[in-house]
Amino acid sequence: MAKIICVLYDDPVTGTPTSYARDGLPKLERYPGGQTLPTPKAIDFVPGTLLGSVSGELGLRRWLESLGHTLVVTSDKDGAESRLDRELPDADVVISQPFWPAYLTAERIARAPKLKLALTAGIGSDHVDLQAAIDRGLTVAEVTYCNSISVAEHVVMMILGLVRNYIPSYQWVVKGGWNIADCVARSYDVEGMHVGTVAAGRIGLAVLRRLAPFDVHLHYTDRHRLSEAVETELNLTWHPTAEDMVKVCDVVTINAPLHPETENLFNAALIAKMKRGAYLVNTARGKICNRDAVVAALESGQLAGYAGDVWFPQPAPADHPWRTMPHHGMTPHISGTSLSAQARYAAGVREILECWFEGRPIRDEYLIVDGGKLAGAGAHSYSAGNATGGSGDAARFKKTT
Ligand code: NDP
Numbered sequence: 146m147a148k149i150i151c152v153l154y155d156d157p158v159t160g161t162p163t164s165y166a167r168d169g170l171p172k173l174e175r176y177p178g179g180q181t182l183p184t185p186k187a188i189d190f191v192p193g194t195l196l197g198s199v200s201g202e203l204g205l206r207r208w209l210e211s212l213g214h215t216l217v218v219t220s221d222k223d224g225a226e227s228r229l230d231r232e233l234p235d236a237d238v239v240i241s242q243p244f245w246p247a248y249l250t251a252e253r254i255a256r257a258p259k260l261k262l263a264l265t266a267g268i269g270s271d272h273v274d275l276q277a278a279i280d281r282g283l284t285v286a287e288v289t290y291c292n293s294i295s296v297a298e299h300v301v302m303m304i305l306g307l308v309r310n311y312i313p314s315y316q317w318v319v320k321g322g323w324n325i326a327d328c329v330a331r332s333y334d335v336e337g338m339h340v341g342t343v344a345a346g347r348i349g350l351a352v353l354r355r356l357a358p359f360d361v362h363l364h365y366t367d368r369h370r371l372s373e374a375v376e377t378e379l380n381l382t383w384h385p386t387a388e389d390m391v392k393v394c395d396v397v398t399i400n401a402p403l404h405p406e407t408e409n410l411f412n413a414a415l416i417a418k419m420k421r422g423a424y425l426v427n428t429a430r431g432k433i434c435n436r437d438a439v440v441a442a443l444e445s446g447q448l449a450g451y452a453g454d455v456w457f458p459q460p461a462p463a464d465h466p467w468r469t470m471p472h473h474g475m476t477p478h479i480s481g482t483s484l485s486a487q488a489r490y491a492a493g494v495r496e497i498l499e500c501w502f503e504g505r506p507i508r509d510e511y512l513i514v515d516g517g518k519l520a521g522a523g524a525h526s527y528s529a530g531n532a533t534g535g536s537g538d539a540a541r542f543k544k545t546t
Contacts (some may be wrong), residue, residue: 146213147237147502148259151205152229154245155220155544156198169193170485176290177351180510183288183493192488197242203266203491205498212502222247224540233257238501240264240494244478246272246459248536254281264497266490267292267481270513270523271403271430274531278514285514286507288493289522290347292481296428297351299454299480300398304356306474307424307450308335308396331449331472336360341394343387343410344401344429345371346526352398353379366390369525387411391419396426399453403430405530413438422449428480431457432532440470448472454480458539 170193175181190196190204197203202218209216217236221228222245229247233239237259241247249263254277263273265287278285306312314328340356341364342349350371353363357379365371366384376383384390387410391397397419401407411425411434419425425448427434436457442448452474456467459478467475493511500507512521519527 146215148215148217148232148235149205149209149238149240149498150229150232150236150247151203151216151218151240152222152245152247153197153199153201153203153218153220153242156200157195161198161200162195165193165484167193170488176347177294178347180290183291183489183496185492185495185499188492188495190488190491193484195484196487196491197244197266197482201487201491203240203494205491205495208495209498214502220245222539223537223542227540230256233260236260238262238264238498240266241272242266242482242490243269243272244459244482246536246539248458248533248539249273249278250533250536251277251531254278254283262286262501264494265513266494267486269402269430271432271532272536273514274533275404275514275519275523275527276529276531279517279519279529282517283514284501284507284512285523286497286511287513287522288490288497289508289510291490291493292483292486293347294351295483295486296348296400296480297355300348300352300400300426300428301355303426303428303452303474304340304396304398304424305335307426307452307472308333308338312474335396338362338395339364339393340396340398341365341384341390343367343390343397343399343407345381346400348428349398349400350375352400353381361396364390364394388415388418391415391423393420394423395420396424399425399427399429399433401429401433402526403432403532404527405532406528407433408532409433409435411435411438413441416442416447419447421447424448424450424452427451427453428455430532431455431459431461436466440466443470443472450474454478458536460539460542462538462541463543 219228251274263285310332317324339362345365345367364382450472509521513523
């Protein structure tokens, strides 16, 4: 029988909700492009309820315990005294969400001799040292596509929010003001702007599709080029490098995984090549942008705004400068964990675990590392290596409520 550790974010400060804003979720059949939604044999949760926090347990407990497995669910994940560290030595499976990542560094993997499967309830497995996972022969899998559209919607919201100066204008209302000039002195239309995405995978392409009706000029850079039909349909301009693309863009959105090729990609040198007053939206991973270079560019006016929901480390310490830098629209890491997304990735986790325990192959599109190498989606979108360096700093976070 297996021991499964599931690291989830904390419950709401007011406790687990007893009712919800809406009575259900729209029913989706397939993702764009035809991939089927998760297909577990059964689920033990109500879609549309909070599953990603500790008390939601991704809806796994009843099923796993009925099979005789042990499930440990905790949010206590950072530092040597954490519950995660204490439970790791005899764990077979670790499940974690990128929103509240259980950083599986090489040191932690070495202290978990029974560990065989690192499962991401979401998309993006950079919180696992993928090189160490390859070397140890672990399987790393994620629920590909489960929240790609959730993030794409968030990106469009953040682009509009920054360009139209939504958050400061909202704050004037809350403060009791009617300060129209204060609000509009930084407010523009998106129409006519040049908008580019670094990566045109599931999220990047969905962002391009959603922005096309805004009558903007669309650009992208990616390691693999989209089909000619898609480029023509959306009137896309492809650029061989991010550097080529950012020079001509008013808005840049980052939608690539974090791996050695993309870590620190938006450093001071690349940001200096952007148009003065460009907007940068990063919902991919915090480490793709250099923390201090972003702050300096907002302070100097090189960037007119920065928004996103991804930080490094997570949770971000109270003194993380992105909390207080000017002209930002940051949130905690939430875009991929709407109630809608939670229902999909909880079902996907169940599907992957069913395959794992029944000895059936995990869908190729869910695999990141398998058999001692990058596999499936991982072989397409990642490069081998480690992006967890510095994650120990997450232990500095202190709850304020
Ligand atoms: P996909 O795998 O569909 O797309 C990733 C794309 O990134 C691929 O097209 C890949 O190119 C491209 N890419 C990889 N490396 C580079 C590079 N060096 N330069 C340019 N393009 C590159 O994944 P998704 O679109 O679904 O998700 C992308 C990322 O978004 C995730 O890995 C995760 O980090 C983040 N994410 C964030 C969430 C949130 O809640 N904020 C939720 C979900 C995801 P190719 O395959 O052609 O090589």
